[in-house]
Amino acid sequence: MAKIKIIHLHLFCIFICSSLFGQDTITLDGLTTVEKRACLKELYDSQIGVRETGANMGIHVAKYLKSVGLKEGYAWCAGFVSWCYQNAGIQTPKSAWVPSYAIKGKRIYHRGKYEFKIPQKGDVFMIWSTQLNRPAHIGFIDQWKDQWVITVEGNTNNNGSREGDGVYRKRRLKKQIWAVSDFISTTSNQCY
Numbered sequence: 456m457a458k459i460k461i462i463h464l465h466l467f468c469i470f471i472c473s474s475l476f477g478q479d480t481i482t483l484d485g486l487t488t489v490e491k492r493a494c495l496k497e498l499y500d501s502q503i504g505v506r507e508t509g510a511n512m513g514i515h516v517a518k519y520l521k522s523v524g525l526k527e528g529y530a531w532c533a534g535f536v537s538w539c540y541q542n543a544g545i546q547t548p549k550s551a552w553v554p555s556y557a558i559k560g561k562r563i564y565h566r567g568k569y570e571f572k573i574p575q576k577g578d579v580f581m582i583w584s585t586q587l588n589r590p591a592h593i594g595f596i597d598q599w600k601d602q603w604v605i606t607v608e609g610n611t612n613n614n615g616s617r618e619g620d621g622v623y624r625k626r627r628l629k630k631q632i633w634a635v636s637d638f639i640s641t642t643s644n645q646c647y
Contacts, residue, residue: 488640492577495543495639499595499607499622502535506621511610515622519609523551533593535609535622536579540638547638553581553590556636564635574599574635580606582617583633590633592617597624604629 486494505515512527519534520527522541533551540547548555556579563571563578574580574596584591594608604627612619615627 491543491545491639492575495539495545495577495595496597498543499539499597502539502609502622503607503624504622505609520551523549525551530610530618532608532610532617536593536595539595545638553593556593556638557581557590557634558636561636561638562634563637564632566633567630572637574604574637577639578635578637580604580627580632581634581636582631584617594625596635602629603627604632 502515505513507513507516511520511529511531516531516534517527519531519538520529522538523534525534529551531551533553533556536556537547537549537551541549548558550556563569564574576595576597578596579593580596581590582592583589592608592611594606594611596604597607598605606625606627607622608625609622610619611617611623611625612621613623615625615631
């Protein structure tokens with residue numbers, strides 16, 4: 456049943472995206488970056504409200520983690536991001552390890568400075584953990600505002616924890632964002 460819902464969502468996304476007219480360049484699969492961003496947004500928005508049934512467990516959590524080769528019980532914020540990208544047909548690291556998404560050639564924002572352009576919906580943000588000395592939480596940019604960022608992220612909660620209980624739409628201060636990567640419209644693959 457869940458697989459049928461994903462297929463229907465994917466077909467719906469393709470239908471919606473094929474009706475949009477973007478002015479961006481055409482990608483290899485024939486969709487513009489505007490269309491890909493719209494499809495990805497449909498997909499991650501459809502997951503808002505998913506909740507764990509136990510610590511890093513549940514039907515949805517299991518599918519997010521399975522998309523990166525793991526079983527239930529592991530932190531799943533990056534698994535959620537990878538699952539969304541995979542189901543939208545966008546190539547990214549298939550990894551539950553947040554630093555995997557900090558590829559230098561994909562990074563467009565880093566430590567409060569724009570490197571190439573302003574982040575857009577569908578780009579991924581990372582939050583630095585001083586305790587772990589690495590980026591340790593990830594999610595999607597939904598809106599980039601003056602001082603705020605509206606996000607959609609998995610394995611968080613109302614307080615914005617990186618060990619939460621579900622998929623939430625959050626409002627975060629820009630100063631919380633360590634880096635943003637664009638896997639939709641950039642092409643380089645340098646490691647950070």
